[in-house]
Structure formats: C-alpha cells, structure tokens
C-alpha cells in the first residue's frame with residue numbers, strides 16, 4: 199500500500215483534523231500542497247478534478263481520492279489497525295456524530311467564518327479587520343462556546359477520557375479562538391472548553407499538527 203496523502207495547507211482547520219486522525223490512528227501520511235499560486239490554485243482544473251467544490255482537504259490513498267473531512271477520518275479509521283476513532287457503543291457513537299455535525303454546521307459558520315476568518319483575512323479599511331463584523335459576530339461566538347461548554351461538562355472530551363473524530367474537528371477551531379484578541383476572555387468564560395484544549399495539548403498529535411502561523415505566535 200502506498201503512503202496516505204493529505205492534500206491541503208497546514209493553516210486549515212479541516213486539514214489539521216485529518217492530520218490528527220492519522221496521528222491518533224498511528225498512520226503515516228504526507229501533507230502536500232504543491233500549488234505555485236497557493237490557495238488560488240484550489241480553483242484550478244487540476245484541483246477541481248480532486249475536489250469539485252474547490253476546497254481542502256483531499257485525501258489520496260492507493261489511487262483512491264476522497265474529499266470531506268469527516269469522510270476522510272472515517273476512511274482512515276476503517277482502513278488501518280489502531281485505536282478506534284469512533285466510540286464502540288452505539289449511543290456514544292451517535293453522540294459523537296451529533297457533535298461532529300454540530301461542529302461542521304454550527305461552530306464553523308458562527309466561529310470560524312464569521313469571527314476567526316475576519317482576523318485571519320482582514321477585509322476592513324487598509325487591510326485591517328472589520329471590527330463592525332467582528333463585534334456583530336461575538337455574541338454568537340459566546341453563545342456557541344456556552345453550548346460547547348455544556349457538551350463538555352463531563353470532559354475533558356465530548357465522550358469522556360478519549361478523544362474521537364468530533365473532538366478532532368473542534369480542537370483546531372479552538373486553537374484559533376485562543377489566538378484571537380478576545381481569546382482569553384472567550385475561553386475564560388467557557389472553562390470546560392478551555393479544559394478540553396488543555397487536555398488535547400498534552401497529546402503528541404497536538405504539537406505535531408500545530409499550524410506554522412500558531413507556532414510562530416506562541
């Protein structure tokens with residue numbers, strides 16, 4: 199079998215999720231993003247042939263190509279020996295699905311798109327962050343963290359002591375939240391969320407997948 203390949207930029211939260219899944223499963227992988235024009239090339243014919251929506255990550259393994267982070271994590275889990283990335287008990291597995299879906303459908307639009315990306319790719323005057331958009335997003339960010347805080351009450355992860363795919367989806371987003379100007383305040387108000395991040399930061403998959411942008415800021 200050839201080595202598994204994750205195509206994507208290291209700053210992407212979804213790419214990091216796939217990398218964490220590889221590491222937690224004990225699967226060797228190559229991270230590639232051989233695009234001379236960077237993210238602009240994600241709309242090239244070559245990339246669209248791999249991901250018709252022009253996004254990252256894409257996974258390639260023995261000629262098999264797959265897009266969508268959760269599908270990639272599932273494939274990794276089902277294709278290799280190693281710790282299971284989904285709980286074995288059916289209700290626990292369903293709860294994991296619930297949080298994975300909530301992360302993709304609610305946390306990403308409310309926190310990643312409307313808040314983090316406003317700072318990461320500023321659209322305000324002279325390349326400054328659009329503070330009006332950020333201030334408008336913040337109440338929803340706080341509310342979403344409050345919901346996560348309740349979901350992580352038992353903790354430190356959604357299903358207790360072991361992190362699964364839903365946790366791999368959430369962690370990269372929280373790392374960006376922590377690096378934002380309001381990050382300490384936001385996580386201070388959500389102690390279970392902060393505990394989740396602290397627990398994850400002890401895992402080998404955390405440091406090994408930390409995006410260069412966050413490594414430099416640390």
Ligand SMILES: N[C@@H](CCC(=O)N[C@@H](CS)C(=O)NCC(=O)O)C(=O)O
Nearest residue numbers: 210211212252253254255266267268
């Ligand atoms: N539903 C996709 C989301 C992937 C996604 O949004 N990736 C971002 C990077 S974190 C991207 O490619 N953005 C580029 C764009 O929107 O053009 C998944 O689960 O993989």
